[in-house]
Amino acid sequence: FKSSANLSGYLLPPTPENRLTSIAGNLLITLGVKPHQIGEDVLFLGYIPLCFVGVRIFSLLRKLIKRNSFETGERIELSLLILAIIFGLISFGAYLCINGHVLPFKMPFYYLYKYVPALRFIRAPARFGIIVIFVFSFISGVALHHILNTLKAKRVRIITFLLVSFCTFAFEYYLVHPVKTFKVKDNAIFQYLRDQKSKGAHYN
Numbered sequence: 001f002k003s004s005a006n007l008s009g010y011l012l013p014p015t016p017e018n019r020l021t022s023i024a025g026n027l028l029i030t031l032g033v034k035p036h037q038i039g040e041d042v043l044f045l046g047y048i049p050l051c052f053v054g055v056r057i058f059s060l061l062r063k064l065i066k067r068n069s070f071e072t073g074e075r076i077e078l079s080l081l082i083l084a085i086i087f088g089l090i091s092f093g094a095y096l097c098i099n100g101h102v103l104p105f106k107m108p109f110y111y112l113y114k115y116v117p118a119l120r121f122i123r124a125p126a127r128f129g130i131i132v133i134f135v136f137s138f139i140s141g142v143a144l145h146h147i148l149n150t151l152k153a154k155r156v157r158i159i160t161f162l163l164v165s166f167c168t169f170a171f172e173y174y175l176v177h178p179v180k181t182f183k184v185k186d187n188a189i190f191q192y193l194r195d196q197k198s199k200g201a202h203y204n
């Protein structure tokens with residue numbers, strides 16, 4: 001479980017407890033929001049790149065409705081997005097976890113772990129999230145490229161690119177800084193998983 005992805009790890013920036021975090025991360029702490037993230041479940045891409053991903057998905061859906069078909073490059077983007085969804089679901093491990101709270105919903109990895117013996121050697125499903133980050137980074141770059149191409153003036157394109165780059169690094173950049181170790185307290189999450197194991201359930 002500790003090596004599975006946490007939904008908040010995708011959507012919320014890491015806390016500043018053991019990492020040099022972003023302005024966004026510190027802002028959440030100020031607002032009283034404290035993401036429950038442990039090591040490998042920190043998969044936050046950034047709100048600005050995620051917005052670009054959303055813009056590109058909306059653009060692809062609009063083109064599909066108008067033309068009922070995709071160009072070659074757009075098919076590649078769609079295939080990558082489907083791949084990201086698949087690997088994203090697998091990265092959650094056996095059970096869906098939202099900000100440290102385990103929900104009794106069996107995820108695809110539960111059945112893969114149970115019925116595909118070769119996958120039982122995988123001890124960190126969260127690492128599948130690297131594929132999600134790679135795909136989303138690529139799609140956000142494509143979205144920014146298309147947005148810049150809609151701007152006619154070269155000077156405006158350069159200023160827009162520099163502004164987006166500055167805001168992304170200034171507001172969302174964070175660095176995992178493993179200078180501290182934290183003892184994970186025994187809580188309801190691990191008690192729930194122990195109970196499942198005692199019933200004969202397979203999980204990671």
